[in-house]
Amino acid sequence: MKNVGFLNATILVLLSLNTLHSSDVCMSEPDLNATLTEYQLPSHLEKLKDIKPENLPAYFDSATLDSFINATMVTFHIPGLATWASKDGQVVWQQCYGWANIADSIPVADTTLFAQASISKTITATAIMQLYERGEFALSDDINDYLPFNVRNPNHPDSVITFGNLLRHTSSIDDNWAILDPLVTWGGDSPIPLDYFLQEYLVPGGVYYNPTNYHAWAPSGYWDYTNVGATLLGYLVETIEDSFPLHCQDSIFQPLSMDETSWFLADLDTNNIAVPYRWMGSTYAPYPHYGRPWYPSGQLRTSSVQLARHLTAIMQYGQIDTVRILDSTTVDTMLTVYFDIHPLLKMGLIWHYLDTGSRWIWWHNGGFYGVHTEMGFCPAENTAAIALTNGESSEGTIAIIDALFDYAQNVALDENEDVSLGSRRMSATIFRGPLRLPEGKKCRVFDITGRVVEPANIQPGIYFIEVDGVVTQKVVKVR
Numbered sequence: 001m002k003n004v005g006f007l008n009a010t011i012l013v014l015l016s017l018n019t020l021h022s023s024d025v026c027m028s029e030p031d032l033n034a035t036l037t038e039y040q041l042p043s044h045l046e047k048l049k050d051i052k053p054e055n056l057p058a059y060f061d062s063a064t065l066d067s068f069i070n071a072t073m074v075t076f077h078i079p080g081l082a083t084w085a086s087k088d089g090q091v092v093w094q095q096c097y098g099w100a101n102i103a104d105s106i107p108v109a110d111t112t113l114f115a116q117a118s119i120s121k122t123i124t125a126t127a128i129m130q131l132y133e134r135g136e137f138a139l140s141d142d143i144n145d146y147l148p149f150n151v152r153n154p155n156h157p158d159s160v161i162t163f164g165n166l167l168r169h170t171s172s173i174d175d176n177w178a179i180l181d182p183l184v185t186w187g188g189d190s191p192i193p194l195d196y197f198l199q200e201y202l203v204p205g206g207v208y209y210n211p212t213n214y215h216a217w218a219p220s221g222y223w224d225y226t227n228v229g230a231t232l233l234g235y236l237v238e239t240i241e242d243s244f245p246l247h248c249q250d251s252i253f254q255p256l257s258m259d260e261t262s263w264f265l266a267d268l269d270t271n272n273i274a275v276p277y278r279w280m281g282s283t284y285a286p287y288p289h290y291g292r293p294w295y296p297s298g299q300l301r302t303s304s305v306q307l308a309r310h311l312t313a314i315m316q317y318g319q320i321d322t323v324r325i326l327d328s329t330t331v332d333t334m335l336t337v338y339f340d341i342h343p344l345l346k347m348g349l350i351w352h353y354l355d356t357g358s359r360w361i362w363w364h365n366g367g368f369y370g371v372h373t374e375m376g377f378c379p380a381e382n383t384a385a386i387a388l389t390n391g392e393s394s395e396g397t398i399a400i401i402d403a404l405f406d407y408a409q410n411v412a413l414d415e416n417e418d419v420s421l422g423s424r425r426m427s428a429t430i431f432r433g434p435l436r437l438p439e440g441k442k443c444r445v446f447d448i449t450g451r452v453v454e455p456a457n458i459q460p461g462i463y464f465i466e467v468d469g470v471v472t473q474k475v476v477k478v479r
Contacts, residue, residue, distance in 0.1 A: 042470070061406040064096070068403055073098055076396025077279035079110040081179075084386040084401065085408040091460040092408055095304070095447075102284055110459060113260060113273045113301045114388040117287075117366025119373050120263075120300035121230045123310065125167065125334065125350035126326060127248055128233045132163075133330040136240050138166035143232065144181065144240050149199045151232070154211065156218035156479065163236070165219050166229045167349040168338055170361035172215045172222075173229040179208050180227075184369075189264045189291035194235050194244070197293035202230060223341050227297040230350070234296025244296060255323045256309040261302035263295050263437040273301060273388035276370020284391075287370040298368060304386050304457070306373065312352075315377040315384055335362055340473040356402060359409075367394060374401040435475065441467050 060068065061356060073081060080098040086089070096108040131137065136139040137146065142149050142160040151161055153172045165171040183192065195427050200206035201213060215224060222444040237244045245263050253261045262268050268461035270289055271345070274312050292299060312335075326334075334349040346353040353375070354363040363376035370390055377384035385404035387397050435455045437443040444466040453463070458477055 010079050010267040027028075036365055057283060060403055060410070063408075065093070065403055065407045069095075069097060069258065069400055072399050072403075073108055074389075074395050076393035076399075077284075078393055078396050079277045079284050080112070080274050080390045081397075081400070082110065082112060082114065082386070082388045083404060084110055084304045085306050086308070086384045087408045088382050089251040089312070089316065091308075092462065094459055094461050095405060096304075100272075102275070102277070103286070108274065108390075110305050111260070111272065111303055113268060113303050114373065114390060115273070115276060115368065115371045116300040116302060116307070116373055116388070117298050117368040117371050118227070119297050119307070119364050119366040119375050120296065121350050122364050123248060123252060123300055124230060124234045124237075124296045124377070126252055126310070126314070127237050127244065128163070128167075128345040129326060129330050129334060129349070130235060130247075130251055131240050132333075133327050137163055137236075139167070139333075143236060146240065148195075149203050151202045152413075153214040153219060154204060155214060155216055159218045161219045163351075166236075169223050169224060169229060170220050170346050171227050171229040171232075172217055172219045172224075173202070173226050173232075174213055174215050174224065175227050176210055176213050179210060179213070180292075183208075183293055185291040187288045187290070189228060189266055190295070190468070192229070192293035194238070194293065194295070196465075198228075198235055199234060202232075204338070223339070223347065227294055230297035232293040252310070252325060255315065255325055256306075256320065258306040261306050263299050264302075265289055265291060268301060274388075276390050278370055278392055279393045290369065298366065304388050307386055307388070308384075311375055311377060311384055311386065315379075355407070359405065361405070364396075365394075367392070372397045376401070376405075378405060378409070381405075381409045435463075435477070437465065438467055442469070443467050446471075 032351060045169060047287055057060070062154045069083065071074045071227060072078070078098065079102060080096075080100050082096045085093040094110065096110060096112065098108055100106045100108045140162050143163060143166065143331070144152070144160070145157075151173075153159060153161070154174070161171045161173070183197075184191065185191065197208065201208040203209060215222070234244045237247050241247055248263070252258070260268065260272070265273075273289060276287040276289070277285065279285075300343045313320040313323070313325050317328040317331045318324050319328075335353075336348060336349060337346040338348065340346050341352075348362065351362045351364060354361050359378045359381060361376040363374075365375065366373040372389050372392055372394050374387045375385070383405055385401050385408060387401040387404065389397050435445065435458060437445075437455060443455075445453050445458065446464045446466065447453050447458075447461065460477050463475050463477065464471050465475060467473075
């Protein structure tokens, strides 16, 4: 029977992370005047609507994974979803579901941009560690040596806060949501400059300052997840080098071909961004797109395919294809376990090492208004998975990424090597570039879920070619 420990373990972690979820804070509700159509469970999946551990398959093949994802979306009210998984550096699953915009009937596509919430921190970590490997600072350095204002916990004024404290969430800086939440800008990017926000929040006498912006304990004394602390890492990129967004563009996004990725709405086509939604019991209510001044910790927007480029680079110790964004020794430093937060969860630098019950994965997730995201990779299995949603269900998204990992490990290798189609068994042909089909024949191309795809538009993955009504060949497109 399939191990469902990931669901239970990660819910426990979510409770401990102090990550903001929309149900945890007070705010004015968006306009709910427009009645939206609930995403309906397809009739042939109705029997799967009540998902329970004892009803899960022993393992997932393409069809059962596809059915499970559809059923999970309905059970947990996920309006739109982009999924991706890899095994041994090869994409083995890349599918999209539901709606990016319900009112305009725009489906989620591979190119749909999702708010990443706290997954954004992994990009910020890459940016600051690029400066680390250049020798710009040491993890034990006092951040005040690099800031134009002093950051000290007033309860412990003689205790320094280091880069390592920020990267391991042991800085003693607290997220005071009574102050932070009113600073969310609905309908656009925040007008509050990054440096102004941080100084006014962290320095006594600032307009956003409150003694409870810091914990009672000293830096390095305890672990507590903090968005403001991670935001300081982004600002330190600016004080050491240059603009944080420009550094990310030049040193991460452009090299990784993440061409439609940005920290700001102003840089993107908002028509291509998944609308964030809250489930209201019978309908989905849209939030406006929004911004916040602590953007380096949670405001990145990108697609699943683009995010996968960064995830793969980290998984492969800083390199994807011929592009290297970090030295392997730097990634090794990031993916070192520094201490246990919980028996199920250990701390690296920004990244967490999580026992899902089935496997240990390096992992990060995110949750905010109208968004929940999950991302991780398993070194032991050489698998990786991403699930991005424009809904607020942590449980549903966790169940889906758990299934993606199971599929990638237990099924993908078999499917890549040998697939049964009726009484036929065929090996796969690996190709790059355009797919060439037999001339003068009636041909169709199917993906691994049985959907017909346009040959000119296929992405890396597994496909079957039908010639004159008979499936004759299996192909695997690689980059």
